[in-house]
Amino acid sequence: MKSIIRIFLPLTLLVSACLEKADLRLEEKSFFRIYDNADFNAAFTPIDIQQTSDEGYLVLAGKRLDDSNFTGIYLLKVDKTGQIVNEVDDFDTQYVNPVGPLLLINGAYHFVCMDTNLQLAQLVRLNANGDIDGSITPLGLTYPLAINTDGNNILLLSYDNEDKQMDITQLSATGSISAGPTGFSIGVGDETEEPIINHFIQGGRKFPFAIGRTSGGAIYYNGFYNYTFSLVFTSFGADDPAGVVYGQQDDGGFSAVMPVGAGQFAASRFNFGDNFLLPQINLTTNGITIGTELGGFTLPELAPNATVRLLHHTTDQQASIVFGSNTQARQIALLAYNEDDGSFTGSRYLGFANPFxxxxxxxxxDDGIAVCGITYLAGRFPRICIFKLSKQEVEELTK
Structure with missing residues (x-):
């Protein structure tokens, strides 16, 4: 029997190795991973995922801090099959409330956070493994809310709690201010400021703050203006906005917005718990618009005031708008629409057993889709998860 084992063992190993290589190739295209943590009380909130040059993935997340009102910083690097390469679980706790997405500029990844002492915005530069590359740079602005790329520069939306205004600023990748800050009043009174401050507190209601440029070059921000959560169009140095799409105080507004060209946007909005998807909409960047008049597709399956993420997925054959959101059944919904005519092309629901x-x-x-999210193991332990969909799976969604 021992001789037979000696004869067939190499063949078994060879077959296993071939199967393992085949499985690895398949896992590069499609996988699902949950990343547990030995700390029983650990809780994570994923903010962004980016694919790195080695085809792995870098995840930026918030982490619960037991001795702070703010959220800590956690970074996770995995390879192209979702296996852990590196994690940064000991980020200096004087830096809190990470703001994404991760911005790739000149070969490095950037995000913004703030310090616990003065709530000053700080620029963090990372390498592809999630380790700090250089020093953390103070920006001289308070309460950072949203960032985006602007060529090789960074657009920052922040809150000035002394002048009670939303500030827009353009930064270089090294943290120097190249334009702004230009500010717009949120209105007077503590009740106007309260939802903004609560946004920064662990367990507080989170608002979908955003900043970017339209295809025509105007700056837009999604935030508070004149007592209302609104979409504001402006430029650096302007005394007043060029255009405003008003929400309903803090009960309505855009939950996501993305320019797709020539005055056209993809967006979603919330209004007193209801959700509306707008895969194709022309927004006026000059003048006043009332958000409730914009309509949209209603989806009762989505959670009230659902978090919504937007992806402009493009291939040689197809351009699609993909909405990612949370359902009342505690799954992640991917809803795809044709960019050209706004028609619905397909849906997919991610997650099972646990809430997601x-x-x-x-x-x-590879023209697939990667989704980072949170799942609650045993219904109560918040852990990061990643879904990787293959090109073929995405084609089933978008065609």
């Missing part, structure tokens, strides 16, 4: 919530989604180098 979306962090963000991206198009991958």
């Amino acid at each position: 919530e979306i962090g963000n989604l991206i198009q991958t180098s």
